[in-house]
Amino acid sequence: MTRADSTAPAARTAGPARVGTGRAPGTFGELLQGATSAEQLDFLVTLPIDRGAEAVFAADPDTTDVSVFPPRKHRSRRLVQLMLREYGVPGGGHLDLRGELPEGKGLASSSADLVATARAVADALGRTADCGTIEFFLRQIEPTDGVMYPGVVAFYHREVRLRERFGALSPLSVVGVEEGGVVDTIEFNRRPKDFSPAERREYDGLLEEIGHAVRTGDLRSVGRVATRSAVMNQRLRPKRLLQRMIDLSRDVDALGVAVAHSGTALGVLVSRSDPEYARKTAETRARATELAGGAAVFHSCGQPAPDHSSPRR
Numbered sequence: 001m002t003r004a005d006s007t008a009p010a011a012r013t014a015g016p017a018r019v020g021t022g023r024a025p026g027t028f029g030e031l032l033q034g035a036t037s038a039e040q041l042d043f044l045v046t047l048p049i050d051r052g053a054e055a056v057f058a059a060d061p062d063t064t065d066v067s068v069f070p071p072r073k074h075r076s077r078r079l080v081q082l083m084l085r086e087y088g089v090p091g092g093g094h095l096d097l098r099g100e101l102p103e104g105k106g107l108a109s110s111s112a113d114l115v116a117t118a119r120a121v122a123d124a125l126g127r128t129a130d131c132g133t134i135e136f137f138l139r140q141i142e143p144t145d146g147v148m149y150p151g152v153v154a155f156y157h158r159e160v161r162l163r164e165r166f167g168a169l170s171p172l173s174v175v176g177v178e179e180g181g182v183v184d185t186i187e188f189n190r191r192p193k194d195f196s197p198a199e200r201r202e203y204d205g206l207l208e209e210i211g212h213a214v215r216t217g218d219l220r221s222v223g224r225v226a227t228r229s230a231v232m233n234q235r236l237r238p239k240r241l242l243q244r245m246i247d248l249s250r251d252v253d254a255l256g257v258a259v260a261h262s263g264t265a266l267g268v269l270v271s272r273s274d275p276e277y278a279r280k281t282a283e284t285r286a287r288a289t290e291l292a293g294g295a296a297v298f299h300s301c302g303q304p305a306p307d308h309s310s311p312r313r
Helices: 074-086 109-124 132-140 184-189 197-216 219-235 244-252 275-293
Strands: 009-014 017-034 042-060 066-069 092-099 127-129 152-156 161-167 173-177 257-261 265-271 294-299
Touching: 017 109, 017 184, 017 197, 017 219, 017 265, 042 109, 042 197, 042 294, 066 074, 074 092, 074 109, 092 109, 092 127, 109 127, 109 132, 109 197, 127 132, 127 197, 127 219, 127 265, 132 161, 132 265, 152 197, 197 219, 219 244, 219 257, 219 265, 244 257
Parallel strands: 066 092
Antiparallel strands: 009 127, 017 042, 042 092, 042 152, 152 161, 173 265, 173 294, 257 265
């Protein structure tokens, strides 16, 4: 078990570059989201997926302006300016963002944009930004998911700080739907959650259980924890389709459900090593489409990077 030490940039020169690229995955909501009893901190457990954001940054020493496309990506623009100032690099440049994630649904589109941006700027400046360095910069922008880390992690999203790495998730798919509308996830995550002592103790247990389940490849337990977390979240951000999706998961003998705790998406989890994967996925997608008017299939992704963070305190 590890905790990151990410209080300052940790970058090294990697040769000159004027155009850089970066990419980051989204996460299908969270496998678990709650608050601990000992630290009294809100946390989430990521479910990284094979869709995300890509950034291309062209540095321009002949201008002080930073332009961004699409222009609405104001937080990414702020991040570019922050990194240029922190690294003492004169000039500006242009950032081009392309994403595969719908906004305001709880799939970490904003976090993916920012992580991809940080990697593209570092690449353009001839520097290497590790996960702790990216945390340092994003902490000054907004609360965020832990999508800078590969694999599944427990993350203090308000503090923008790693709690623990769990490693790679055994491959699974998410047959996902969304209930319409958008949620300002940044604003939602800033609101205090009035978890009771009993709820915090239960979240402690669920956090331990899902960490063990990911490490041992126990997807049934992953699904059980994710479903329980979805149910516990109903009083904070209710999903009108949750019980029907849980029933659907049970009917097809899937793993359970995962939700965007601060968004509008929810989905049924299916193991990709299941001998009946094709049937279960097709049946789930057809029935979910009937419920929500449409459904999409996402796939988990991400292998763990070598763990060089400091021992957990």
